[in-house]
Amino acid sequence: xxxxxxxxxxxxxxxxxxxxxxxxxxxxxxxxxxxxxxxxxxxxxxxxxxxxxxxxxxxxxxxxxxxxxxxxxxxxxxxxxxxxxxxxxxxxxxxxxxxxxxxxxxxxxxxxxxxxxxxxxxxxxxxxxxxxxxxxxxxxxxxxxxxxxxxxxxxxxxxxxxxxxxxxxxxxxxxxxxxxxx
Amino acid sequence: xxxxxxxxxxxxxxxxxxxxxxxxxxxxxxxxxxxxxxxxxxxxxxxxxxxxxxxxxxxxxxxxxxxxxxxxxxxxxxxxxxxx
Numbered sequence: 680x681x682x683x684x685x686x687x688x689x690x691x692x693x694x695x696x697x698x699x700x701x702x703x704x705x706x707x708x709x710x711x712x713x714x715x716x717x718x719x720x721x722x723x724x725x726x727x728x729x730x731x732x733x734x735x736x737x738x739x740x741x742x743x744x745x746x747x748x749x750x751x752x753x754x755x756x757x758x759x760x761x762x763x764x765x766x767x768x769x770x771x772x773x774x775x776x777x778x779x780x781x782x783x784x785x786x787x788x789x790x791x792x793x794x795x796x797x798x799x800x801x802x803x804x805x806x807x808x809x810x811x812x813x814x815x816x817x818x819x820x821x822x823x824x825x826x827x828x829x830x831x832x833x834x835x836x837x838x839x840x841x842x843x844x845x846x847x848x849x850x851x852x853x854x855x856x857x858x859x860x861x
Numbered sequence: 862x863x864x865x866x867x868x869x870x871x872x873x874x875x876x877x878x879x880x881x882x883x884x885x886x887x888x889x890x891x892x893x894x895x896x897x898x899x900x901x902x903x904x905x906x907x908x909x910x911x912x913x914x915x916x917x918x919x920x921x922x923x924x925x926x927x928x929x930x931x932x933x934x935x936x937x938x939x940x941x942x943x944x945x
Contacts, residue, residue, distance in 0.1 A: 682896040682897070683896075684896060685894075685895055685896040737926075737927060738867065738927070738931065738933070739942070740923070741867075741870075741923070741924055741927055742870060742942075744920055744923040744924060745870060745871075745874050745920065745924075747920075748874070748916055748917070748919075748920040749874065749877050751912075751916045752877075752878075752881050752913060752916055752917075753881075755909050755912050755913050755916070756881060756884055756885060756888075758909065759885070759888050759905070759906075759909045760884070760888060762905050762909075763888055763891055763892065766892075766897060766901070766902055766905075767891065767892075767895055767897060769897075780895070782891075782895075785884070785887060785888070785891070786887075
């Protein structure tokens with residue numbers, strides 16, 4: 680399946696942006712899981728010092744191997760799931776609308792849509808040293824009516840995307856108003 | 862005192878593997894169904910798959926040659942875990 684099919688793209692529509700959180704925000708998660716994956720090395724040295732018979736006896740060793748295997752496979756599974764949470768959180772901007780997909784848990788996802796001409800205001804917020812250096816930050820889009828605002832964290836090139844989004848919203852408003860008049 | 866054959870532990874491990882493969886399959890299906898099977902997703906999938914296959918291969922290579930019919934005894938006079 681392609682993104683076009685996922686958001687049921689219309690014939691006149693084309694995808695302008697696919698926005699994800701900046702990859703640098705995922706680095707701490709990678710380090711955390713790497714730490715968890717190598718943690719059994721410390722346990723191994725502890726057992727070698729305190730309970731060496733558990734490493735020499737074949738049956739104790741088999742139990743330890745199975746426990747280690749369960750642990751490492753779980754770490755790998757949770758890492759992959761966390762990657763999915765990161766990677767499947769996305770905002771798709773087309774020349775007609777904005778689609779926000781939020782992967783909350785493995786089996787919970789929310790999809791929200793907004794027509795570009797309904798965008799009232801967009802603001803970007805860059806806070807911190809690293810976000811300032813890399814140019815990523817919070818993008819919030821205010822909508823007309825009672826709809827909740829669209830908020831997306833750690834968007835790369837957030838200022839440029841905000842400017843482009845406001846420009847596209849203006850173009851879409853002009854298009855819709857000219858069609859309404861005629 | 863509680864005793865059971867050693868292969869019960871192996872059965873428990875296989876049950877874990879079934880759950881593990883169900884969730885892994887669900888993860889891969891999510892990537893496919895959301896149209897995000899791109900190069901980064903493919904790379905992470907390949908790395909995680911390689912890691913998992915390596916873990917399974919190392920696990921099974923370490924379990925060869927054991928007598929799985931040995932009885933494991935918990936909380937006996939000898940200690941918390943003993944083998945007969």
